[in-house]
Amino acid sequence: xxxxxxxxxxxxxxxxxxxxxxxxxxxxxxxxxxxxxxxxxxxxxxxxxxxxxxxxxxxxxxxxxxxxxxxxxxxxxxxxxxxxxxxxxxxxxxxxxxxxxxxxxxxxxxxxxxxxxxxxxxxxxxxxxxxxxxxxxxxxxxxxxxxxxxxxxxxxxxxxxxxxxxxxxxxxxxxxxxxxxxxxxxxxxxxxxxxxxxxxxxxxxxxxxxxxxxxxxxxxxxxxxxxxxxxxxxxxxxxxxxxxxxxxxxxxxxxxxxxxxxxxxxxxxxxxxxxxxxxxxxxxxxxxxxxxxxxxxxxxxxxxxxxxxxxxxxxxxxxxxxxxxxxxxxx
Numbered sequence: 001x002x003x004x005x006x007x008x009x010x011x012x013x014x015x016x017x018x019x020x021x022x023x024x025x026x027x028x029x030x031x032x033x034x035x036x037x038x039x040x041x042x043x044x045x046x047x048x049x050x051x052x053x054x055x056x057x058x059x060x061x062x063x064x065x066x067x068x069x070x071x072x073x074x075x076x077x078x079x080x081x082x083x084x085x086x087x088x089x090x091x092x093x094x095x096x097x098x099x100x101x102x103x104x105x106x107x108x109x110x111x112x113x114x115x116x117x118x119x120x121x122x123x124x125x126x127x128x129x130x131x132x133x134x135x136x137x138x139x140x141x142x143x144x145x146x147x148x149x150x151x152x153x154x155x156x157x158x159x160x161x162x163x164x165x166x167x168x169x170x171x172x173x174x175x176x177x178x179x180x181x182x183x184x185x186x187x188x189x190x191x192x193x194x195x196x197x198x199x200x201x202x203x204x205x206x207x208x209x210x211x212x213x214x215x216x217x218x219x220x221x222x223x224x225x226x227x228x229x230x231x232x233x234x235x236x237x238x239x240x241x242x243x244x245x246x247x248x249x250x251x252x253x254x255x256x257x258x259x260x261x262x263x264x265x266x267x268x269x270x271x272x273x274x275x276x277x278x279x280x281x282x283x284x285x286x287x288x289x290x291x292x293x294x295x296x297x298x299x300x301x302x303x304x305x306x307x308x309x310x311x312x313x314x315x316x317x318x319x320x321x322x323x324x325x326x327x328x329x330x331x
């Protein structure tokens with residue numbers, strides 16, 4: 001089994017970091033949750049805006065060679081998600097992975113995970129709609145050929161596929177997104193994190209999968225510009241079905257899978273879990289579940305340089321030891 005080095009975390013250690021981050025996110029201060037997810041929704045909408053600029057500017061090419069246009073959309077869309085990830089923004093699609101692992105390990109109560117996800121989703125929606133106002137009144141997509149491009153894109157997303165298709169596409173989408181999140185947690189440098197995120201996001205956009213957060217901007221801008229999509233149909237297909245599919249894709253195919261492979265069967269003590277230096281306290285009194293949220297992955301480099309030249313990984317340590325080892329503490 002691979003070990004953590006100065007270049008990257010092992011898949012096993014990264015899974016443990018996903019767990020500790022999930023606990024921290026669940027108990028994050030509500031005002032921080034709202035701001036981080038509002039920013040996340042707005043930044044993803046920037047990627048959506050660029051995507052629609054390319055789509056509208058390639059209407060003729062799309063009719064003759066749609067594959068090339070889809071590849072171009074895949075190349076430009078991830079810019080917003082990269083900015084979001086590197087600057088601490090949050091998305092409900094990615095939080096599915098963190099919260100599912102924390103739930104499976106019984107470190108977060110179900111109601112708390114639901115609350116955290118609901119706040120994340122609604123703040124993402126608010127951020128996306130806020131950036132929609134900027135794009136609309138800035139007339140970025142209000143003139144031809146971009147206007148007709150936004151309408152065509154929205155219609156292709158909502159009016160053409162049936163509900164089952166949207167749901168299945170959403171599963172495939174968040175499977176890829178959460179793999180990108182997981183691979184970013186393996187990375188120790190900005191460049192490697194960007195590449196780790198870009199590859200799966202490029203893939204899901206190029207093949208036309210459904211992302212509920214991206215839909216919060218991409219569909220309403222088409223509706224404003226003249227699409228015949230009703231509000232009810234937008235909510236049902238682009239939000240409800242897409243979100244349910246995203247939960248299955250990220251929570252089941254990534255969350256459960258890597259929890260089973262690398263975390264299940266180990267218990268964490270009730271004392272403090274230290275994954276960084278930014279304190280996040282739960283809403284409940286007493287501070288029993290005090291957690292600290294990591295702000296960077298590079299702090300764990302020093303603890304793994306000594307293992308860089310090891311040829312064989314030692315016996316698998318318990319979960320507390322692995323968490324401490326990532327952050328340079330001694331257990």
